[in-house]
Amino acid sequence: MTNRRFILRRRPVGDPVPEDFELVSEPIPDVPAGGLVVRNHYCSLDPAQRGWMDDAPSYMPPIPLGEPVRATTVGEVYASDNPDFPVGSWVMNLSGIEEYSAVELGHFTAPIDIGMVDSPSKFLSAMGAVGLTAYFGMLEVAKPKAGETLCVSGAAGAVGSVVGQIGKIHGCRVIGIAGGAEKCRRLIEDYGFDVAIDYRGKSREDLVEEIAKAAPDGLDMVFENVGGDILEAEVHNLAKKARIVLCGLISEYNSVEKHGLQNLWQLIVHQASIHGFLIMDYADRFPEGGAQIAQWIAEGKVRIDEDVQEGIENTYDAFMRLFSGKNTGKLVLKIA
Ligand SMILES: NC(=O)c1ccc[n+]([C@@H]2O[C@H](COP(=O)([O-])OP(=O)(O)OC[C@H]3O[C@@H](n4cnc5c(N)ncnc54)[C@H](OP(=O)(O)O)[C@@H]3O)[C@@H](O)[C@H]2O)c1
Structure with a gap:
């Protein structure tokens, strides 16, 4: 009985390469006093993990070299020294990409009822940070x-697709920007957006023009997941008093040279605001957000897709789907 762990060996420079990681086998850990050993079944693969690999100031410390890549996981209690978490019960946890995690109970470990869902992976998608990020943002x-x-x-990604659907619930006209014809088709047919713009192969000027055509009166809200030229083209098209939710900058996570917004002046012109958003800010209100998302799903108003990849040995290839745009929905790795 061994514990395979997906270790960060060195800090990626630019695009992560397989040599930045190593899959190691170690003995299953002992139970910490008052804690648990969890058999992880599903690991969340998130763009944020790329940032945690860097030794740069952030809202969390960098992943230590030689430790597994940090991830939100869902798993079953394998051994326990805590009566609140009996063996066989299920938990959600911030641990790492590894088959077994020794868990000293902290504020991120929570019991979950997998009887509520058709797959425990739903606690990483519909019932997890994806819907909550869209909801609170x-x-x-x-x-x-x-x-x-x-x-x-x-827009066709995990967070983006829910953001647009919440916009529709609130009676907004929703424009989505995504990569490729198939994703644009899904924006309209699966998620009910009004307009889909395919950014691939387009210059910033092309994007400025396409957004202007789709929103002749300007954008009242921008929900930003990408950054770079896309953000710049949106900022060229703001309406008065526009609100920009700065949720993510995935186009820049692997860039050594960061892009930087060249047209900040437009924020002054349009008296617009830009707000750096972090879901952890709303942790004490997760039950409220989760209940609303669950209700919208039950009413058929929100659809959340998953892209489930399998095998801890395939972690690198699975993770890179986020940056090539191959993932279709919330990217999750099944390791048990
Ligand atoms: N602030 C917070 O609290 C918070 C919480 C969760 C997530 N986020 C952020 O939300 C964003 C989306 O995360 P997610 O988990 O929902 O992932 P996701 O959107 O499901 O997957 C990432 C998508 O980003 C697109 N992408 C990748 N590289 C790109 C590039 N260079 N230019 C343009 N698009 C690119 C790809 O779609 P295309 O095929 O369309 O290119 C890819 O499918 C990320 O920026 C993430 O950091 C923030």
Whole structure:
């Protein structure tokens, strides 16, 4: 009985390469006093993990070299020294990409009822940070009003697709920017967006023009997941008092040279605001957000897709799907 662990060996420079990681086999850990050993079944693969691999100031410390890549996981208690978490019960946890995690209970470990869902992976998608990021980013920062225009980048991805659907629930006109014809088709047919813009092969000027055509009165809200030229093209098309939710900058996570916004002046011109958003800020309100998302899903108003890849030995290839755009929905790795 061994524990395979997906270790960060060295810090990636630019695009991560397989040599930055190593799959090692170690003995299953002992149970920490008052804690647990969890058999991880599903690991969340998130763009944020790329940032945690860098030794740069962030909202979390860098992943230590020689330790598994940090991930939110869902798993079954394998051994326990805590009566609140009996063997066989299920938990959600911030641990690492490894088959077994020794868990000293902290504020991120939570029991889950997998009887509520058709797959435990749902706790990483519909019942996890994806829906909550879209919910709090939209409701608390963007504050949509009926008749307004919302533009979301990374629109066919996990967070982006839910953002657009919440915009529709609130009576907004929703423009999505995504890569490729198939993703654009899904924006309209699967998620109910009004306009889909394919950014691939387009210059910043092309994007400025396409957004202007889709939103002649300007963008009241921008939900930004990508950054770079896409953000710049959106900022060229703001309406007065526009709100920009800065949720992610995935186009820059692997860049050694960061892009930087060249047209900040437009924020002054349009008296617009830009708000750096972090889902952890809303942790004490997760039950409220989760209940609303669950209700919208039950009512058929929100659809959340998953892209489940299998095998801890395939972690690198699975993770890189986020940057090639191959993932179709919330990317999850099944390791048990
Ligand atoms: N602030 C927070 O609290 C918070 C929480 C969760 C997520 N996020 C952020 O939300 C964003 C989306 O995360 P997610 O988990 O939902 O991932 P996702 O959107 O499901 O997957 C990432 C997508 O990004 C797009 N992409 C990758 N490289 C790109 C590039 N160079 N230019 C344009 N698009 C690119 C790809 O779609 P295409 O095929 O369309 O290119 C890819 O499918 C990320 O920026 C993430 O960091 C922030």
